[in-house]
Amino acid sequence: MLIDSHVNLHAPQFDEDRAEVIERARAAGIALMVNICDRVSNYAAVRAVAEADDIWCTIGTHPHEAKENPELAAQTLIDVAGDPKVVGVGETGLDFHYDLSPRDIQAQVFRAHVAAARETGLPLVVHTREADAVMSQIIEEEYARGPFRMLMHCYTSGAELAARAAALGAWFxxxxxxxxxxxxxxxxxxxxxxxxxxxxxTDCPYLAPVPFRGRRNEPAFLPHVLAKLAEIRGWSMAEAEARTEDAFFALFDRIPRP
Known part of the structure; x- marks a missing residue:
């Protein structure tokens, strides 16, 4: 089973052909997709895409958008997570590359998401860019307060943060x-x-893999990501598919496994 764990199908880049993009994904063998919330105020649009049986969603606010609601309460996230279609908390975290929200606000909002993930038992979808030291500090401090599950999404940060997150049981x-x-x-x-x-x-519409780099990304391109993972790890495509499927359902365990 091919599963795209991070799509942004509510994004305006898909406004002209969203239905066709989803059909191309299905035709390419993508059996499940998780539509990721970019900010709490946009949840209705995120959730609308997840009306389909094979699409789920999350609730959260990206660090770029943290300034929109600096006093975001964990309970707000917890309340929305009562929707059975919500399978994760986030995307949230720290982005010190663009600094589109003040760093202290990013951290404050991130901690609210951690609290919501801890309370609900849902996985925390973590975005981290050029913030390795602060991210390590926060996740270790928060984990000491009580365990939670986390996914280091689209991981491109350093080996030390990866090791410290892995020691806390993180998925990648x-x-x-x-x-x-x-x-x-x-x-x-x-x-x-x-x-x-x-x-x-895929993180579509961003980060299209080779040979589509520079184009709008879409879930149908996921097999190229899986093929590269298989190459890096020395796995066959079948093994890579089976391993990532098992890991996905172990993490996103609110989704019933077919």
């Missing part, structure tokens, strides 16, 4: 970045990820 998702010619450092980290906690994603 691999995206089209692993296919980029200049991404050897990313491939080196992928080679060391826990074999039973790796899943795949």
């Amino acid at each position: 998702s691999v995206s089209g970045i692993a296919t980029f010619k200049a991404a050897e450092d990313v491939r080196e980290v992928v080679a060391q990820m826990p074999a039973d906690r790796i899943i795949v994603e």
